[in-house]
Amino acid sequence: MASLIVSKNILRSTSTAFARNLPATFRAVQPLVQKARFSASTLDDVDLLKNKPLTGIRVLDMSRVLAGPYCTMMLGDLGAEVIKVEHPITGDDTRSWGPPFMNHVKDFSGCVDKSNKLKPHINPEGESLYYLSVNRNKKSITVNLREKGGQQVIRDLAAKSDIVVENYLPGTLSKYGLGYEDLKKINDKLVYASITGYGSDGPFSKKPGYDLMIEAEAGLMYITGERNGPPVKVGVAITDITTGMTAHSAILAALFNRVRTNKGQHVDASLLATQLSTLVVIAYNYINKHIEARRWGTEHATIVPYRTYKTKTDPITICCGNNSQFASLVTSIDIEDVLKDERFKSNPLRIQNREAIDEIIQKRFLELTRDEALSKLDNKGVPLAPVNNMEQTFAHPQIAARKLVSEMSHPGVGSFKLVSPAVQFSETPLTIDLPPPMLGQHTRPVLSEVLGYPEEKIQKLSEDGSITTFNYGF
Numbered sequence: 001m002a003s004l005i006v007s008k009n010i011l012r013s014t015s016t017a018f019a020r021n022l023p024a025t026f027r028a029v030q031p032l033v034q035k036a037r038f039s040a041s042t043l044d045d046v047d048l049l050k051n052k053p054l055t056g057i058r059v060l061d062m063s064r065v066l067a068g069p070y071c072t073m074m075l076g077d078l079g080a081e082v083i084k085v086e087h088p089i090t091g092d093d094t095r096s097w098g099p100p101f102m103n104h105v106k107d108f109s110g111c112v113d114k115s116n117k118l119k120p121h122i123n124p125e126g127e128s129l130y131y132l133s134v135n136r137n138k139k140s141i142t143v144n145l146r147e148k149g150g151q152q153v154i155r156d157l158a159a160k161s162d163i164v165v166e167n168y169l170p171g172t173l174s175k176y177g178l179g180y181e182d183l184k185k186i187n188d189k190l191v192y193a194s195i196t197g198y199g200s201d202g203p204f205s206k207k208p209g210y211d212l213m214i215e216a217e218a219g220l221m222y223i224t225g226e227r228n229g230p231p232v233k234v235g236v237a238i239t240d241i242t243t244g245m246t247a248h249s250a251i252l253a254a255l256f257n258r259v260r261t262n263k264g265q266h267v268d269a270s271l272l273a274t275q276l277s278t279l280v281v282i283a284y285n286y287i288n289k290h291i292e293a294r295r296w297g298t299e300h301a302t303i304v305p306y307r308t309y310k311t312k313t314d315p316i317t318i319c320c321g322n323n324s325q326f327a328s329l330v331t332s333i334d335i336e337d338v339l340k341d342e343r344f345k346s347n348p349l350r351i352q353n354r355e356a357i358d359e360i361i362q363k364r365f366l367e368l369t370r371d372e373a374l375s376k377l378d379n380k381g382v383p384l385a386p387v388n389n390m391e392q393t394f395a396h397p398q399i400a401a402r403k404l405v406s407e408m409s410h411p412g413v414g415s416f417k418l419v420s421p422a423v424q425f426s427e428t429p430l431t432i433d434l435p436p437p438m439l440g441q442h443t444r445p446v447l448s449e450v451l452g453y454p455e456e457k458i459q460k461l462s463e464d465g466s467i468t469t470f471n472y473g474f
Contacts, residue, residue: 003016010201023410048435052079053428057255060157061085061138062166062173064092066211066237067271069134070244072165075251076137077421077430083446084135084437085447087140088118088150091439093132103191104411111472117465118144120439127413128210132436136418140437141446142468149466151176156451158183158190159459163251167195176308180266182312193247194269200268209271211237213348219293223282226297243274304350305329308387309362314370319383323347332380333373335364411474 050307057080061072069084069092074347086092103126112120120142144150158164164183166173173179181190194200197209215221215233224234247269254265276283285291300306308317320326323346330338338344338360343353350357365373367429370386371465377384386392399405406420421430447453447467460468 007324016302018059020273030122040131050079050431050433053307053425054078054080055428057163058080058161059083059163060154060161062154062164062168062178064167065094065135065443066240066262067243067247068165068167069094070241071193071195071247072138073134073136074244074248074421075163075165077432078435079428079430080163082356082451083161083442084138084140085154086140086142086439088144088440089120091120091142092131092135093133095123095128095132095439095448098125098128100129102132102410102416105414108412108472111470112470113462113471115459115462116468117463118468120468120470121438125440126306127410127436132416133408133419135436136432137434139434139442139446141411141438141443142440142470143443144466145173145176145178147466149461149464151178153461153467154178154453155183155186155445157446160185160450161187162189162191162255163194164190164197164250165247166193169208170194170196170200180215184264188263189258190264191251191267192264193251193254193269195243195247195269196268196282198272199270204272211271212273212440214239214271218272219279219282220275220304223240223279223293223295225295227299229295229297231295234388239271239275242278243269243271244272246277276417300356302351303347304354305357305361307358309365311365311368311373316365316370317372317385317387321383325382326350328380329382330361332376332382333361333364333368335360406432408432408435411472412438438470440468440471443467443469 010084032396054075057075059072059080059082060073060375061068061084062081063069063072066084072082072084084092090096101123104124107124107155108122109344110123112122114121143153145154154168158178171179174182180190180194183192196205198204198207200372215224216231218239220239221231221233222235230349247267250267250269254267257388267297282293284291296306301320303319306319306321308315320329326344326347327336327339330336333400338357344348344350358367374384374386388396394405404420405416407415408418410416416435420432426431444458447458448455449459453461458467458469
């Protein structure tokens with residue numbers, strides 16, 4: 001038994017070519033390694049030397065727009081092989097969301113195979129930056145889910161995958177024989193994640209959900225905006241993003257559970273439930289004490305001073321979470337007399353006298369430029385930050401030091417920049433290996449190399465409208 005463990009460890013750290021040259025005793029355990037216990041996919045087409053946390057895991061990504069693609073991009077960043085299934089004519093909805101677009105390096109309209117029954121649309125304006133922002137580290141295949149041939153492609157891929165991620169209305173994929181219960185019969189190790197607006201059951205389950213709707217319906221918009229202003233949405237589709245993150249963590253937990261049980265399961269994530277969970281203390285204040293929420297702008301309901309202040313130039317944000325930080329703030333900007341004022345001795349008193357202390361601090365900041373204010377408060381123990389626009393944000397020295405922006409070559413648009421993965425690992429560093437794919441770029445290679453379809457079968461599927469194929473020349 002000990003020799004078997006040693007052999008498996010050796011094989012995990014060697015290439016397939018090297019393994020072929022090992023003695024017969026070592027080669028005998030190679031199938032055990034290629035079909036790893038934690039993976040349901042067949043690993044003989046996976047680069048075992050790619051040292052990432054999810055190397056050897058295959059994801060069948062049947063999602064589009066933002067929440068699902070953000071989730072699967074995170075899985076791809078972690079090393080999973082992500083096969084993105086797109087509409088055979090238009091692809092992911094976000095391919096048309098622009099401007100802005102990244103211009104193509106050439107006219108790709110002639111790259112659509114003439115054998116296709118369906119006629120895909122290659123956007124002449126280029127690749128949408130919205131699409132590019134959430135689809136790196138993926139392969140794109142174009143499949144028609146309404147055709148039996150397309151449905152079979154999905155079943156065949158599900159049989160060789162570890163994870164399915166989809167964001168159709170509940171019941172939609174079941175009509176095509178592609179729901180969780182259907183694919184579970186093919187591969188009971190599948191972690192099948194559904195991302196919906198309202199969840200898989202309940203009176204609203206069949207209703208489509210979009211970020212703006214759920215921000216409004218689940219309380220976020222009501223608490224966002226200036227104190228005396230109207231409700232506003234967050235500047236990005238934050239509910240979509242947090243739902244993608246929630247689904248991502250749930251999928252990883254289900255994968256870990258599969259190590260113990262050798263069984264997959266259905267993960268049911270929704271925009272509504274995620275948004276409700278992110279209300280945190282605001283939700284608890286209401287459900288326990290019936291305290292209705294309100295908008296505070298950049299202010300904080302229970303901490304003062306904690307807000308954005310104007311200066312002679314640009315705004316600055318101050319966060320004083322305790323009396324020591326408050327004392328340091330007022331001393332550093334030369335208004336230390338307020339420390340003698342009984343109204344401001346503690347945070348509860350400062351909340352009672354919020355307008356008075358805010359007026360004093362604001363008046364002083366209006367006598368300073370932002371740079372002068374930052375200089376006075378630098379290294380004084382006061383949590384503070386400038387309110388940066390995008391130019392100032394991406395000029396931040398910490399972003400450069402941490403290499404949080406990457407640049408890579410995209411075969412369709414040339415060089416372009418990406419925001420790097422948000423986390424790093426000491427032993428399995430993350431990299432961006434694949435640029436966001438062109439529409440259907442990998443249809444033919446995935447069907448050929450992953451599923452073993454012969455060229456004649458791929459040609460027939462193209463001709464009957466089950467798939468669309470492309471010849472981009474890369």
